[in-house]
Amino acid sequence: xxxxxxxxxxxxxxxxxxxxxxxxxxxxxxxxxxxxxxxxxxxxxxxxxxxxxxxxxxxxxxxxxxxxxxxxxxxxxxxxxxxxxxxxxxxxxxxxxxxxxxxxxxxxxxxxxxxxxxxxxxxxxxxxxxxxxxxxxxxxxxxxxxxxxxxxxxxxxxxxxxxxxxxxxxxxxxxxxxxxxxxxxxxxxxxxxxxxxxxxxxxxxxxxxxxxxxxxxxxxxxxxxxxxxxxxxxxxxxxxxxxxxxxxxxxxxxxxxxxxxxxxxxxxxxxxxxxx
Amino acid sequence: xxxxxxxxxxxxxxxxxxxxxxxxxxxxxxxxxxxxxxxxxxxxxxxxxxxxxxxxxxxxxxxxxxxxxxxxxxxxxxxxxxxxxxxxxxxxxxxxxxxxxxxxxxxxxxxxxxxxxxxxxxxxxxxxxxxxxxxxxxxxxxxxxxxxxxxxxxxxxxxxxxxxxxxxxxxxxxxxxxxxxxxxxxxxxxxxxxxxxxxxxxxxxxxxxxxxxxxxxxxxxxxxxxxxxxxxxxxxxxxxxxxxxxxxxxxxxxxxxxxxxxx
Numbered sequence: 001x002x003x004x005x006x007x008x009x010x011x012x013x014x015x016x017x018x019x020x021x022x023x024x025x026x027x028x029x030x031x032x033x034x035x036x037x038x039x040x041x042x043x044x045x046x047x048x049x050x051x052x053x054x055x056x057x058x059x060x061x062x063x064x065x066x067x068x069x070x071x072x073x074x075x076x077x078x079x080x081x082x083x084x085x086x087x088x089x090x091x092x093x094x095x096x097x098x099x100x101x102x103x104x105x106x107x108x109x110x111x112x113x114x115x116x117x118x119x120x121x122x123x124x125x126x127x128x129x130x131x132x133x134x135x136x137x138x139x140x141x142x143x144x145x146x147x148x149x150x151x152x153x154x155x156x157x158x159x160x161x162x163x164x165x166x167x168x169x170x171x172x173x174x175x176x177x178x179x180x181x182x183x184x185x186x187x188x189x190x191x192x193x194x195x196x197x198x199x200x201x202x203x204x205x206x207x208x209x210x211x212x213x214x215x216x217x218x219x220x221x222x223x224x225x226x227x228x229x230x231x232x233x234x235x236x237x238x239x240x241x242x243x244x245x246x247x248x249x250x251x252x253x254x255x256x257x258x259x260x261x262x263x264x265x266x267x268x269x270x271x272x273x274x275x276x
Numbered sequence: 277x278x279x280x281x282x283x284x285x286x287x288x289x290x291x292x293x294x295x296x297x298x299x300x301x302x303x304x305x306x307x308x309x310x311x312x313x314x315x316x317x318x319x320x321x322x323x324x325x326x327x328x329x330x331x332x333x334x335x336x337x338x339x340x341x342x343x344x345x346x347x348x349x350x351x352x353x354x355x356x357x358x359x360x361x362x363x364x365x366x367x368x369x370x371x372x373x374x375x376x377x378x379x380x381x382x383x384x385x386x387x388x389x390x391x392x393x394x395x396x397x398x399x400x401x402x403x404x405x406x407x408x409x410x411x412x413x414x415x416x417x418x419x420x421x422x423x424x425x426x427x428x429x430x431x432x433x434x435x436x437x438x439x440x441x442x443x444x445x446x447x448x449x450x451x452x453x454x455x456x457x458x459x460x461x462x463x464x465x466x467x468x469x470x471x472x473x474x475x476x477x478x479x480x481x482x483x484x485x486x487x488x489x490x491x492x493x494x495x496x497x498x499x500x501x502x503x504x505x506x507x508x509x510x511x512x513x514x515x516x517x518x519x520x521x522x523x524x525x526x527x528x529x530x531x532x533x534x535x536x537x538x539x
Contacts, residue, residue: 082435082438085437088436089432089436091432091433093429095433097448099454109437112437112438112443
């Protein structure tokens, strides 16, 4: 499943996306995006509403098609990578199926890959151990807290051991304490599974704490204005948040975002109108 | 998680008390104000009529109940089938939606008179058709919503798993629509009983609960008429409880269980 040595995890070349192209309400969601993400990196996309960061993630996931340019995931065109399930995905909403138990939710991607019952059960339990929810295996989603639901969603996204994890503001709906705990957990999980992550967020401290690189984006039209190397080291703990290096990086990202005005139009909403 | 028996008792006693007080007031009012039986019989008189006519009421209940049941089954089957068609083909929905709305705007019971004209006087088919029609719309609208109104996050997720439309239907849309079907059945089951009674007012055999109520009123047997009304209430209640029981059995861990646990 993993690509040969030297293959980039994600490669984006000359990417643009126009919603409602050729019509009066046309919105340039993204223009001239070039981005290369190497295996093992944790890259955050940050920017104000309407900068196209979610759209860029959806293009990498092949949930929407680019207007121009190309996206390679794991060395393959994005569509082929999606069909091969080369990535796992998590959203702001945990998106658990409420008629399925926690284990059955984690099993879903494996079920769709045609794994047999025993094999997917074993993997699901292994994943639940990874996210520390083993004792909730037979619970139903509505019996779990928001943070626990999001951990189940991460377990599900990683169940098939994809080399890439795409996350769209996964902790956006959680309270600050839960959020910081989840960030630490995510780093541990990604280190244990050596997963590459592309992570969309609004939060500067979140991006700095998690990332090896932070991609700063600006709206109207959506584009990349800055890429900041963070690299606070492999061992990040609660204490990391109180170091000089952490504050320096937070300031650097904040400086990069200064002067960028939010767009009036949220392209992500337009897109829903266009596609559904 | 389980609701304790004390909790259940706390839920049950207010309506029971209300019912008892209501019957007491009714009984007293009839005695004190000396209401004539043709105006309003006392609950005790109705109960007496119910007891002496139990076998007759049971016979009539079987007739109306069977009509309601057959209509409920057929209406649900057609409603579910049509909901799948609607969910699959946009065009079908565009064609049928105005038609469905239009049919809903017609005072639909009038159609019984038309159906009666189409079949022999002794036929139960017009009444069953009527029930089918009423149930059909309730089931169609709810199940179609259940199949369609799946959150975008679920559809994105399934696409990220490279799931086909058929797989999405099987793994997401159908299970999502199951609680909607039971919501529909909880409305449709009592509605089927009501429709079966009212359909009997438009002619045909005088063998069901609805026609017995009318004929007893015509003969000024008011207590007997009320006894048949009581039978009708019990039948409607039985249908509703059957729908609730079916929901509990069919959705373990789902919506039904959540209500049961009071979560």
